Amino acid sequence: MAGFVVNLVLFICATGCAICGFALAVSRRAAYIRLGRTEERARFDRARLREWAAQTFGHRKLLRDRKSGWMHAAIFYGFIVVQLGALDIVLKGLFGVHIPVPAYDWFVLSQEVVVVVIVLAIGYAGYRRYGERLKRLKRGWKPSLVLFFIGGLMLSVLLVSAFERIWRGEPFSLLAPIASSLAAAFQGIVGPVLGKALYYACWWAHLLILLAFLVYVPQSKHFHLITAPVNLALARQSPPGKLRTLDLEDEDAESFGVGAVEQFTRKQLLDLYACVECGRCTNVCPAAGTGKLLSPMHLIVKLRDHLTERGAAITSKTPWIPAFAFAGQSEAPTVFDPEDESVRQRWQGEGVTDIGPTMEWQKHGWGRRSSAANAQRTAGAGTERDGGVRSAGGPGAGVDETDETALIGGVITEEELWACTTCRNCEDQCPVGNEHVDKIIDMRRYLVLTEGRLPVDGQRALQQIERQGNPWGISRADRTGWLDELDGVRVPTVREQPDFDYLLFVGSMGSYDNRTRKVTIAAVRLLARAGVRFAILGNEERSSGDTARRMGNELLFRQCCDDNIALFRRYNVRKIVTACPHTYNTLKNEYPDFGLGAEVVHHTELLAQLLREGRLAPRHPVRERAVFHDSCYLGRYNGAYDPPRAILRAIPGLELAEMERSGADAMCCGAGGGLMWLEERAGKRINAARVEQALAVAPTVIASACPYCLTMMEDGTKLLGAEGRTGAKDVAELLAAAVFGPDGPSDEGG
Structure with a gap:
C-alpha cells in the first residue's frame, strides 16, 4: 500500500510539473504573439473546413514529397494511436488495470505494430537527414533530438510490456510477438522480482520521456504540433499573395510598414511559431538556389528567435521553462563570417553556392551577430552585452530588459529583402501555411515609406513611374507608338469608341518595350480576327502600380490605382x-x-475561350518543339495553368514539352517583385538557371505568357549562347503564326 501511495504521489507531482511547464511555455509564447497587430478574424465555412482537414489530416502538401510525406504520416498517426497505449501503461502502472477496450489482446498487437511502424519511420527520417543528407534538412543534435525522444519512447513501450510479462509469468503470445520475444530473451537472466523492478524502472522512464517531450515541444520547432493546425485554420481567405492595404491617411501613424517585429499582425507572428524548419521553402526559392543571401526558412527562424527575445524583454517573462534547462535554445542562423568555414558550409548546404570575397561581407554588415545569437551568448549570465544593457535577473533572466537590435539591419539584412522575387513558391510548398512574401513586402514598405531607403536602380524606376507613368521615363505621349507598326487593323481608343466589350490594358511593357510590342500586336490582330470589340486607353493609360507596390512604395501604387480607376x-x-x-x-x-x-x-484566358468558341481557327502548322514557362503571377497567384497550354495544344504541328519544374512547382524567371528593374549582383542569374531547366528538354522555343518572363527567357538564352537553336515567344505570337500563317495576317477586319 505504501508503495502504491508513493508511486501515485510521485506521478501526480511529475505530471503536474510537466503540465504547468507546458502551459507556461505555451502561454508566454501566446503573449508574444498577442504583441502583434489585430486584424479581421477568419470566417469559417464548409469549404474552409474541408481545406483545413485536407492540409492538417490529409497531409496534402507534405505528400508532394512522397518519401517525407508518408514518413511524417506514419509518425503523425502512429503517435496519436500510441497515446492510447500510453494511457494503458499509466493505468496498469498505477492501478494494475488496463483500459476497457474490447478484444484487449488484439489492442496490444495493434500497439506493437504501430510501435514498429514509428521506429521504422524515425529510422528513415534519420537516414534522410544523415544518409541522403538532403540539403534542405539541418543536421546536429538539436534538429535530431525529437528522433531520440520518439525512439526512446517506443523502446520504453516494448520494455515495459516485456518486463511485465516476466513479472507476471505470462506465456509467449503471437498477439504480443515483440514483447514476448524480449521477455524470452531475458527469461534466464531476469526473475519475477527483478522483472517487477525493471518494469517500474521502464514505466517511469516511459512517463518521464513523455512528460519531458511535452515540456520540450512548445520550446522547439515542434511547437508546430500545436500551432500548425491553428495557423492553417486562420489561413488567408483573400486571393493568394494579395497584400494588406495600408492606411496612409492615419495621422497617428509614426511609421508605415514593419520596422519592429511587434508591428507584424498576430497571424504573421503565429506563422513564426508554426515553422517546421523542413527547408522546403528554401529548397524551391530561386534566390537561395542561385547563391543569393535570402533563405525563406532562415528568415522565418530569425524572426521567430527575435520575437521570442523581444517578447521576453517586453513582458519580462522568460520563454524558457525551466530556464536552466532551455535558456539559449535559439539557433539564430544569422552569424555570417567569411573566415568561418562551418558557416560557409552551412550556407552552401542550403543552396547558397557563391560565398566569397565578392559578396563584401563586412561592408554590408553581414558579420554582425543577431539579437538572438547575442541572447544565446549571454543567457542567464547577467553580464553586459556588446554595446547593450545589463541582463536582468529574475523572471526575464537571459534576455535584455531593452532590446535595441533593429529588425532590419540587425536581424534581417536589406540584401535578403531585395533578393525576393515574390514568386510565392516558398508559400506554396510550406506544409503549415506560412506566408513569407507579405512579411518581406511589409519590411520593404518600412524601408521605402519610413526610411526612404531602396536600391538606386529601383529608386530610379519608381521616380520614372511617378513622372512619366513608366519605369523608363519615356514620354507619356509615346505610349501609343506601337500603333504605327499595325497594318490593316484599327485600334480605337475609349474616347473614339465608347461602345466596347473589353478594355485592352496594354501596360508599360506592351507599350514601350520593343520586344513586348510584338506580343501586343499579335494579341490585337487575334482579337480583331475573332471579332472582339475592344478599345485602349491610349496615352491616358498609366502604370498599374504593381512594381511600386511590390517594391514597398504603397503611396505611388495608390496614386496609380486611383488614376486608373478614375479612368475606368x-x-x-x-x-x-x-x-x-x-x-x-x-x-x-x-x-x-x-x-x-x-x-x-488574362489574354491567354480570352484567347483560349475564343478557340473553344471557334472564333479563331489555327490552320497553319507551326513546326516547333515548345516548352512552356509558367508565370508566377499567372499560375501560383491566380491558378491559371491550363489556358496557355490549351492554346499551345490547339496549334497544329507544335509539340508541347514540360520542364522538370512546371505548373505549381515552376521556378520564377527572376523578374517579379520589382526585380525586373534591379541588377542581380550576387550568385548566378535566376533567368540563366531557369533557361538551363528549359534547355534540358531540347526545345526550339520557350513559350511564355508574361512580358517579364519573355524578356528574361530571351536574355537567358543569350547568356547561355543558345539563341541560335532556341528562341523565346509569347503564346499569342505562336497562336498568331498558326492563325495567320507565315505570310502574316490578311483581311482581319476591324
Whole structure:
C-alpha cells in the first residue's frame, strides 16, 4: 500500500510539473504573439473546413514529397494511436488495470505494430537527414533530438510490456510477438522480482520521456504540433499573395510598414511559431538556389528567435521553462563570417553556392551577430552585452530588459529583402501555411515609406513611374507608338469608341518595350480576327502600380490605382484584358479594395475561350518543339495553368514539352517583385538557371505568357549562347503564326 501511495504521489507531482511547464511555455509564447497587430478574424465555412482537414489530416502538401510525406504520416498517426497505449501503461502502472477496450489482446498487437511502424519511420527520417543528407534538412543534435525522444519512447513501450510479462509469468503470445520475444530473451537472466523492478524502472522512464517531450515541444520547432493546425485554420481567405492595404491617411501613424517585429499582425507572428524548419521553402526559392543571401526558412527562424527575445524583454517573462534547462535554445542562423568555414558550409548546404570575397561581407554588415545569437551568448549570465544593457535577473533572466537590435539591419539584412522575387513558391510548398512574401513586402514598405531607403536602380524606376507613368521615363505621349507598326487593323481608343466589350490594358511593357510590342500586336490582330470589340486607353493609360507596390512604395501604387480607376469609371469599363500577369493580378485581386468592379482576364484566358468558341481557327502548322514557362503571377497567384497550354495544344504541328519544374512547382524567371528593374549582383542569374531547366528538354522555343518572363527567357538564352537553336515567344505570337500563317495576317477586319 505504501508503495502504491508513493508511486501515485510521485506521478501526480511529475505530471503536474510537466503540465504547468507546458502551459507556461505555451502561454508566454501566446503573449508574444498577442504583441502583434489585430486584424479581421477568419470566417469559417464548409469549404474552409474541408481545406483545413485536407492540409492538417490529409497531409496534402507534405505528400508532394512522397518519401517525407508518408514518413511524417506514419509518425503523425502512429503517435496519436500510441497515446492510447500510453494511457494503458499509466493505468496498469498505477492501478494494475488496463483500459476497457474490447478484444484487449488484439489492442496490444495493434500497439506493437504501430510501435514498429514509428521506429521504422524515425529510422528513415534519420537516414534522410544523415544518409541522403538532403540539403534542405539541418543536421546536429538539436534538429535530431525529437528522433531520440520518439525512439526512446517506443523502446520504453516494448520494455515495459516485456518486463511485465516476466513479472507476471505470462506465456509467449503471437498477439504480443515483440514483447514476448524480449521477455524470452531475458527469461534466464531476469526473475519475477527483478522483472517487477525493471518494469517500474521502464514505466517511469516511459512517463518521464513523455512528460519531458511535452515540456520540450512548445520550446522547439515542434511547437508546430500545436500551432500548425491553428495557423492553417486562420489561413488567408483573400486571393493568394494579395497584400494588406495600408492606411496612409492615419495621422497617428509614426511609421508605415514593419520596422519592429511587434508591428507584424498576430497571424504573421503565429506563422513564426508554426515553422517546421523542413527547408522546403528554401529548397524551391530561386534566390537561395542561385547563391543569393535570402533563405525563406532562415528568415522565418530569425524572426521567430527575435520575437521570442523581444517578447521576453517586453513582458519580462522568460520563454524558457525551466530556464536552466532551455535558456539559449535559439539557433539564430544569422552569424555570417567569411573566415568561418562551418558557416560557409552551412550556407552552401542550403543552396547558397557563391560565398566569397565578392559578396563584401563586412561592408554590408553581414558579420554582425543577431539579437538572438547575442541572447544565446549571454543567457542567464547577467553580464553586459556588446554595446547593450545589463541582463536582468529574475523572471526575464537571459534576455535584455531593452532590446535595441533593429529588425532590419540587425536581424534581417536589406540584401535578403531585395533578393525576393515574390514568386510565392516558398508559400506554396510550406506544409503549415506560412506566408513569407507579405512579411518581406511589409519590411520593404518600412524601408521605402519610413526610411526612404531602396536600391538606386529601383529608386530610379519608381521616380520614372511617378513622372512619366513608366519605369523608363519615356514620354507619356509615346505610349501609343506601337500603333504605327499595325497594318490593316484599327485600334480605337475609349474616347473614339465608347461602345466596347473589353478594355485592352496594354501596360508599360506592351507599350514601350520593343520586344513586348510584338506580343501586343499579335494579341490585337487575334482579337480583331475573332471579332472582339475592344478599345485602349491610349496615352491616358498609366502604370498599374504593381512594381511600386511590390517594391514597398504603397503611396505611388495608390496614386496609380486611383488614376486608373478614375479612368475606368469615366469610360464605363466593364471588362479588362491584359497580357501582363502582374497587371492582371493587381487589377483583378487588389484594385477591388479601392473600388474597381470590372471583370479582369488574362489574354491567354480570352484567347483560349475564343478557340473553344471557334472564333479563331489555327490552320497553319507551326513546326516547333515548345516548352512552356509558367508565370508566377499567372499560375501560383491566380491558378491559371491550363489556358496557355490549351492554346499551345490547339496549334497544329507544335509539340508541347514540360520542364522538370512546371505548373505549381515552376521556378520564377527572376523578374517579379520589382526585380525586373534591379541588377542581380550576387550568385548566378535566376533567368540563366531557369533557361538551363528549359534547355534540358531540347526545345526550339520557350513559350511564355508574361512580358517579364519573355524578356528574361530571351536574355537567358543569350547568356547561355543558345539563341541560335532556341528562341523565346509569347503564346499569342505562336497562336498568331498558326492563325495567320507565315505570310502574316490578311483581311482581319476591324
